[in-house]
Amino acid sequence: MAWALKLPLTDEVIESGLVQDFDASLSGIGQELGAGAYSMSDVLALPIFKQEESNLPPDTENKILPFQYVLCAATSPAVKLHDETLTYLNQGQSYEIRMLDNRKIGELPEITGKMVKSIIRVVFHDRRLQYTEHQQLEGWRWNRPGDRILDLDIPMSVGIIDPRANPTQLNTVEFLWDPSKRTSVFIQVHCISTEFTMRKHGGEKGVPFRIQIDTFKENENGEYTEHLHSASCQVKVFKPKGADRKQKTDREKMEKRAPQEKEKYQPSYETTILTECSPWPEATYVNNSPSPGFNSTHNSFPVAEGNGSPSHQPEPVVQLCLDVCFVLFLFFSSFQNLLPAATPQDAQQWLHRNRFSPFCRLFTNFSGADLLKLTREDVIQICGPADGIRLFNALKGRVVRPRLTIYVCQESQQSREQQTKHENGDAAPNTFFVYHAIYLEELTAGELTEKIAQLFNISPRQINQIFKQGPTGIHVLVSDELIQNFQDEVCFVLDTMKDDTNDGYHIILK
Numbered sequence: 001m002a003w004a005l006k007l008p009l010t011d012e013v014i015e016s017g018l019v020q021d022f023d024a025s026l027s028g029i030g031q032e033l034g035a036g037a038y039s040m041s042d043v044l045a046l047p048i049f050k051q052e053e054s055n056l057p058p059d060t061e062n063k064i065l066p067f068q069y070v071l072c073a074a075t076s077p078a079v080k081l082h083d084e085t086l087t088y089l090n091q092g093q094s095y096e097i098r099m100l101d102n103r104k105i106g107e108l109p110e111i112t113g114k115m116v117k118s119i120i121r122v123v124f125h126d127r128r129l130q131y132t133e134h135q136q137l138e139g140w141r142w143n144r145p146g147d148r149i150l151d152l153d154i155p156m157s158v159g160i161i162d163p164r165a166n167p168t169q170l171n172t173v174e175f176l177w178d179p180s181k182r183t184s185v186f187i188q189v190h191c192i193s194t195e196f197t198m199r200k201h202g203g204e205k206g207v208p209f210r211i212q213i214d215t216f217k218e219n220e221n222g223e224y225t226e227h228l229h230s231a232s233c234q235v236k237v238f239k240p241k242g243a244d245r246k247q248k249t250d251r252e253k254m255e256k257r258a259p260q261e262k263e264k265y266q267p268s269y270e271t272t273i274l275t276e277c278s279p280w281p282e283a284t285y286v287n288n289s290p291s292p293g294f295n296s297t298h299n300s301f302p303v304a305e306g307n308g309s310p311s312h313q314p315e316p317v318v319q320l321c322l323d324v325c326f327v328l329f330l331f332f333s334s335f336q337n338l339l340p341a342a343t344p345q346d347a348q349q350w351l352h353r354n355r356f357s358p359f360c361r362l363f364t365n366f367s368g369a370d371l372l373k374l375t376r377e378d379v380i381q382i383c384g385p386a387d388g389i390r391l392f393n394a395l396k397g398r399v400v401r402p403r404l405t406i407y408v409c410q411e412s413q414q415s416r417e418q419q420t421k422h423e424n425g426d427a428a429p430n431t432f433f434v435y436h437a438i439y440l441e442e443l444t445a446g447e448l449t450e451k452i453a454q455l456f457n458i459s460p461r462q463i464n465q466i467f468k469q470g471p472t473g474i475h476v477l478v479s480d481e482l483i484q485n486f487q488d489e490v491c492f493v494l495d496t497m498k499d500d501t502n503d504g505y506h507i508i509l510k
Helices: 002-027 040-044 047-054 127-131 133-143 242-255 283-288 316-333 344-353 368-372 376-383 385-395 413-424 445-455 480-484
Strands: 067-071 086-090 094-101 116-124 150-152 160-165 172-177 183-189 209-218 224-238 404-410 436-440 463-469 475-477 490-498 505-509
Touching: 067 209, 067 224, 086 242, 116 127, 116 133, 116 150, 116 183, 116 224, 127 133, 133 344, 150 160, 150 172, 172 183, 224 242, 344 368, 376 385, 436 445, 445 463, 445 480
Parallel strands: 086 224, 404 490, 463 505
Antiparallel strands: 067 094, 094 183, 116 172, 116 209, 150 183, 160 172, 209 224, 404 436, 463 475, 490 505
């Protein structure tokens, strides 16, 4: 009987216990989402919030990429977790990029045994500079005529075929390669990050670049336009040996940090793996345009290639002449003065042609009249002393004044008679003597000899000595020191005297 009475009590205890456990579980809902339960920075660091920054397609975490590109340069240890890696490079140094085939068995069988084309380019990491990339690169071209931003070190490279570079695309190179064979390409970056900073007073941080590789396969027409894979990494380029010093500085700074602080930073890796990204927007345009090939001296010469008919392709020599003419046209047009009627677009082109590209963004909406209204103090305040003075002089069209100007007139028998009549008061009123200006920069006797020879269309070798007529008619040999003591805008009458020893002449300044 006692056992029968305990049974309902036990059920009640069990039932009440279940209710208490259920209530307790419900009471915890919502408490884990309190203010102190999570950090917003941790949430923002999740991969889903990093997709826009890295331009990754949405389903890439578990996706095995067909190719992998490895830049053989160490990453910086001063990069925080969840941030993109940063690699320091030396200007002009050759760096290896290993082109690895990462396909599974049976994946992309259409490229098995065939070539693929890869395009390597150096672009801006900063989106603000990406919008003005064309203007920035054109400005760099004028500051560094004949140089390229990106080059291939062909003797060091392995497995690349038909390497090419377009002279109008200084930051791009392309080549063919077989994914089934070992391929390593060596690149050289010739621009430094500080060349694109707005102000250049020393100590400023350089802008980061991106090294991006886009790979394409052949289509039905044999053109490499079907995109396969793209990847990129962030780099900064320093003057020779500057990257090594920067890497050492970052490593020493990290060693001084507390262990808890070190956990917030990535370790430094010996190589840099390029991460997948969207293809470069201009990749299709670059593929469809003819690309000149490399020669042994790394100079670019056009060759016939592309989709057009061979009969319509320009001859290499003709194309080279057209390129030279275009460069000469741009060179001489750069010396034109800025007109008040120039539009903002014309003003931007004028700034680029005259090597003021770093300041184009500051003067985006300025017309020619707006720029010409700026005072010397305004320009110096905006651009700094050095560039400000240069820009002000260019705006005003100021020509560099020569160090010394002299005026000369060639003496003849007729001029002697006219000079005698003039001294006696018998010369006609309309009698005048024509003088020629000679501008001297080096203030040397050799320079004066060349200028006189040019003036009278004779060879400088025909002028043996130059004398200056001194007091009592003496002849003083003209030396560098004597020319340096000439008064500016002094006038001379040139008399010639035949040298008895040879066919030369002596020049006498009277």
